[in-house]
Amino acid sequence: MNAETGKTYVLGNDPPELARLDRQAAFIERPTRMILEAAGITRHMRALDLGTGLGHVARLLGELVGPDGAVVGVDQSGDALAVARQRTVEAGAADHVSFIEADVRAWRSESQFDAIVGRLLLFHMADPLQVVRHHLQNLRSGGLFVAVDFDLGAARSEPHTQLAEDALGWVIQAFTAAGASPRIGARLAMILRGAGLQNVSTFGIQAYVPPQDAGAALLAGVVRSLAPVIVTRGIATAEQVGLETLEQRIAAELKRADAVFLPPTVVGAWAHSSGTGA
Numbered sequence: 001m002n003a004e005t006g007k008t009y010v011l012g013n014d015p016p017e018l019a020r021l022d023r024q025a026a027f028i029e030r031p032t033r034m035i036l037e038a039a040g041i042t043r044h045m046r047a048l049d050l051g052t053g054l055g056h057v058a059r060l061l062g063e064l065v066g067p068d069g070a071v072v073g074v075d076q077s078g079d080a081l082a083v084a085r086q087r088t089v090e091a092g093a094a095d096h097v098s099f100i101e102a103d104v105r106a107w108r109s110e111s112q113f114d115a116i117v118g119r120l121l122l123f124h125m126a127d128p129l130q131v132v133r134h135h136l137q138n139l140r141s142g143g144l145f146v147a148v149d150f151d152l153g154a155a156r157s158e159p160h161t162q163l164a165e166d167a168l169g170w171v172i173q174a175f176t177a178a179g180a181s182p183r184i185g186a187r188l189a190m191i192l193r194g195a196g197l198q199n200v201s202t203f204g205i206q207a208y209v210p211p212q213d214a215g216a217a218l219l220a221g222v223v224r225s226l227a228p229v230i231v232t233r234g235i236a237t238a239e240q241v242g243l244e245t246l247e248q249r250i251a252a253e254l255k256r257a258d259a260v261f262l263p264p265t266v267v268g269a270w271a272h273s274s275g276t277g278a
Contacts, residue, residue, distance in 0.1 A: 018054060018080065020221045027218060028266050032057065032119060036064060039146045039201070042064040045114040048138060048231040049073040050131075051121035052102045055097070057148075061117060062088075062097040067258055071097045072113075072274030074104050080217050105131055112140040122191065124180050124238030133196040138270030139273050145197055150264035151204060157259045164216075164261060166236075167223050173235045174226040185267030197271035204267040211254040215261030220247035241275035 041047065043066040049058040052073030061071045075081055081099050088097050100107070103123065116139050122128035132145065139145060152172050157164040175182040184191075190200040209215035223230070224243055231237050242249065254261060 021054055021056075023214075023221065024218065025054070027207075027214070027263075029056070029060065031207075031266040031268075033060060033064075034205065034213060035148055035203075035266070035270075036060065036117065036146060038203075039268065039270035040144055041065065041115055041146070044069050046070045046111075047072075047115040047117060048109070048113040048135075050116065050135065051075055051124075052084060052099060053080045055075065055081075055088055055099065055191065057117060057119045058084065058099070059088060059091055059093055062091075062093045065096070067096050069096060072109070073099045074099065074102050074107055075099070076103045103184070105134065109138045113138055113143060114140060115144040115146065117146045118277070120150065122147055122188070123175075123182070123184050124148050126179055128181070128184065129191050129194050131243050132191060132197075136195065136197075136273055141204040141273060143193075143273050144270060145192060145273070146268065147188045147192060148266065148268045148272040149185040149188055150182070151231040151267050152182040152264045153186065154204070154206060154262065156262050157254060157257070158262060159259055161250075161253045161257050161259045162221060163253045164259070165247070166240075167219050167250060170230050170236050170241070171219075171222050171226060175231065177233045178226075178229050179203055179234070181199070182264075187267055188267055188269035189271075192269050192271040196274070198274060200269060200271040202267065202269035204227040205263040206261050206265045209261040209263060211257075211259055211261070213264065216247050216251035216254060218263060219261070220250055252267070262271050 041064045045065045047061045052058045052075045058071050058073035078101050088094050126132045126278045155168050189200045193200050229240050
């Protein structure tokens with residue numbers, strides 16, 4: 001949670017940030033699908049998507065559980081949910097994918113789910129362990145809990161390029177200053193185990209982005225969303241960041257060095273509630 005604003009999502013929900021989330025979601029859709037399938041999300045399940053935002057994961061879950069399953073997405077942003085609902089209708093999935101506006105830290109369901117998924121959620125929680133424990137009451141006995149999150153500690157350029165490394169440092173410091181946990185992906189299995197879940201599994205998927213591809217745009221987009229925190233907390237000056245030309249400067253530096261950009265590792269961890277030998 002951001003201690004100054006009381007919000008759990010420091011990046012905001014204005015149109016530029018929603019557009020950035022679309023680009024990010026497209027970039028990590030494949031590893032997300034791989035993690036959900038490896039965890040055991042399958043047809044006919046009733047699944048809960050925590051922190052659904054624009055509904056990217058909810059619609060992906062809708063594909064995996066099929067029209068005979070059901071998906072409920074929960075998020076506190078009405079603006080994001082309005083987009084999620086519209087896109088779900090356009091995708092022809094509104095019959096089995098629905099959304100609820102609520103705070104995931106407190107929301108309770110009247111009926112339990114076969115699977116609960118949270119992507120890039122625990123990253124922004126002040127007490128991620130408590131969030132997982134809270135939702136165990138929404139999970140049936142033997143049900144599946146899946147956490148998908150970033151480990152920013154694994155991000156870098158290879159070979160080293162100074163501006164990309166500086167920008168990654170700004171991002172990590174800004175998230176930390178705002179109360180987020182930028183390396184939480186590395187600890188997902190420990191969080192699930194600490195919550196009392198059983199048979200924990202975890203792995204990470206690392207992308208390698210050549211200099212001509214979208215690495216500079218992805219990194220600059222996060223810096224742009226975090227710029228107010230970066231500047232006000234004294235992490236870097238507005239002149240050092242240079243938002244207007246940041247993406248172009250990172251791209252040029254990566255190209256000169258023929259450097260590969262490694263974005264944050266997408267980490268998945270999953271486990272079952274008590275009452276299963278799965």
